[in-house]
Amino acid sequence: MNSPRPPSVDALARSLSENSPLPQPLLVDAAREAIASSATGSGSDDHTDFVAVASAIATHQEASLLQPVINATGVLLHTNLGRAPWPISHPTGYSNLEFDLSQGERGSRQQTVGRLFARLCETERAMVVNNGAAAMLLVLAALASGRGVAVGRGELVEIGGGFRVPEVMSQSGAKLVEVGTTNRTRLSDYQAALTRPSADIALCLKVHQSNYTISGFTESVEVSEMSTLGVPVVYDIGSGLLDARCPWLADEPPQWLAGEPAARQSLEAGADLVVFSGDKLLGGPQAGIICGRSDLIERCARHPLARALRPGGHVLGALQEVALAYLRRDGQSIPFWAMATKPVSELRARAEAIASVALDQVVVDQVAGVQVSEVQVAEMFSVPGGGTLPGVEIPSAGIVLEGDRGEELRSHRLVARVSQDQTFLDFRTIFPYQDEDVSNAVLGLK
Numbered sequence: 001m002n003s004p005r006p007p008s009v010d011a012l013a014r015s016l017s018e019n020s021p022l023p024q025p026l027l028v029d030a031a032r033e034a035i036a037s038s039a040t041g042s043g044s045d046d047h048t049d050f051v052a053v054a055s056a057i058a059t060h061q062e063a064s065l066l067q068p069v070i071n072a073t074g075v076l077l078h079t080n081l082g083r084a085p086w087p088i089s090h091p092t093g094y095s096n097l098e099f100d101l102s103q104g105e106r107g108s109r110q111q112t113v114g115r116l117f118a119r120l121c122e123t124e125r126a127m128v129v130n131n132g133a134a135a136m137l138l139v140l141a142a143l144a145s146g147r148g149v150a151v152g153r154g155e156l157v158e159i160g161g162g163f164r165v166p167e168v169m170s171q172s173g174a175k176l177v178e179v180g181t182t183n184r185t186r187l188s189d190y191q192a193a194l195t196r197p198s199a200d201i202a203l204c205l206k207v208h209q210s211n212y213t214i215s216g217f218t219e220s221v222e223v224s225e226m227s228t229l230g231v232p233v234v235y236d237i238g239s240g241l242l243d244a245r246c247p248w249l250a251d252e253p254p255q256w257l258a259g260e261p262a263a264r265q266s267l268e269a270g271a272d273l274v275v276f277s278g279d280k281l282l283g284g285p286q287a288g289i290i291c292g293r294s295d296l297i298e299r300c301a302r303h304p305l306a307r308a309l310r311p312g313g314h315v316l317g318a319l320q321e322v323a324l325a326y327l328r329r330d331g332q333s334i335p336f337w338a339m340a341t342k343p344v345s346e347l348r349a350r351a352e353a354i355a356s357v358a359l360d361q362v363v364v365d366q367v368a369g370v371q372v373s374e375v376q377v378a379e380m381f382s383v384p385g386g387g388t389l390p391g392v393e394i395p396s397a398g399i400v401l402e403g404d405r406g407e408e409l410r411s412h413r414l415v416a417r418v419s420q421d422q423t424f425l426d427f428r429t430i431f432p433y434q435d436e437d438v439s440n441a442v443l444g445l446k
């Protein structure tokens with residue numbers, strides 16, 4: 001059998017350019033890869049095989065570019081899909097990122113947004129870094145490098161993506177001093193560590209067990225008790241719930257929030273610093289926020305790592321929008337809270353509208369459309385996700401399709417949940433403006 005003679009890279013790349021929006025250098029790469037991988041060909045002398053392989057490579061490459069997707073998984077804070085949805089848009093132009101417009105002098109990028117968060121948490125000061133992990137790293141490096149940090153053994157948390165409290169601790173130069181046991185830690189355990197001179201405790205750290213629960217014979221120490229120990233108490237609350245009373249919602253706080261630590265109440269209870277993520281329950285862009293005592297935040301701000309971990313202007317601009325929405329008590333303008341509080345009846349109505357279009361299509365064309373029995377509207381459960389609120393389920397509604405339709409739907413940039421040979425489209429995480437695309441994706445199923 002003769003291998004087909006490969007086409008020239010340029011000719012192959014040119015033929016791809018008719019159907020692919022990728023820039024020429026990437027099409028050339030796809031063509032090269034296709035030719036290299038098809039070294040042993042089918043024996044035919046035309047180039048259709050090469051074109052097919054190269055365009056599959058180009059399509060794969062195109063799909064890997066960062067782009068909007070429809071999240072039909074019902075996981076509100078889907079870490080693979082960027083956690084909380086928040087638009088970052090910016091016209092071309094400058095901003096007063098580090099310029100004081102009223103004085104005409106150099107300003108601080110931390111000041112304005114920091115002040116808004118301090119106001120929201122009713123505390124002295126706040127600063128913003130790149131993410132929650134960076135906030136922890138900075139706090140530990142600035143306040144405890146070379147010294148001991150007491151942490152309850154039940155709080156040596158690992159968050160997805162490799163954030164492990166002991167490892168962040170060692171990177172910061174602080175020494176982990178474990179106190180208590182996995183299931184039980186008492187105030188006297190912290191006191192014992194504090195009286196050991198060799199432990200040299202600079203601060204006590206409390207870490208919220210964001211993504212797991214320990215149940216049964218358990219005991220842990222509240223922030224209010226820890227605040228009597230005589231050293232600063234830092235509380236990593238993780239998810240960024242600002243206020244347990246949720247004054248930005250028209251109704252009472254949702255049931256599923258019960259027990260989640262909130263920044264404001266933790267500070268009121270005596271935490272000296274509270275740190276949290278921007279893109280979990282806060283509902284904003286990826287960021288880490290440190291709130292609390294001014295003198296401690298000053299030490300963080302002066303530490304050389306602060307420069308390395310600082311956020312860009314786009315993120316600060318987006319975070320400012322979030323903070324202003326909270327101050328206006330306008331939770332409905334924060335996409336996470338709007339989604340999280342949508343009544344099931346509304347979600348069901350949207351799912352029914354799409355299912356009925358599918359039904360009409362079947363009537364019009366029995367062959368092309370999906371079968372009506374394969375499109376069902378059903379109640380289902382969303383989850384907060386993002387390593388927050390383990391075990392919590394939020395009643396929801398959506399469409400159930402028979403079989404695993406995940407791959408077909410992904411070709412429409414729609415990510416669904418597949419379980420036990422059924423495909424679930426949860427409308428809680430689908431924005432109403434996306435319904436038409438969802439409908440097209442469902443109608444396009446073979």
Ligand SMILES: *Cc1c(COP(=O)(O)O)cnc(C)c1O
Pocket residue numbers: 131132133134157159163207208209210211236237238239276277278287288387
């Ligand atoms: C999520 C989380 C972090 C990490 O925050 P990122 O913003 O993901 O870096 C740290 N601590 C706790 C308790 C968390 O829940």
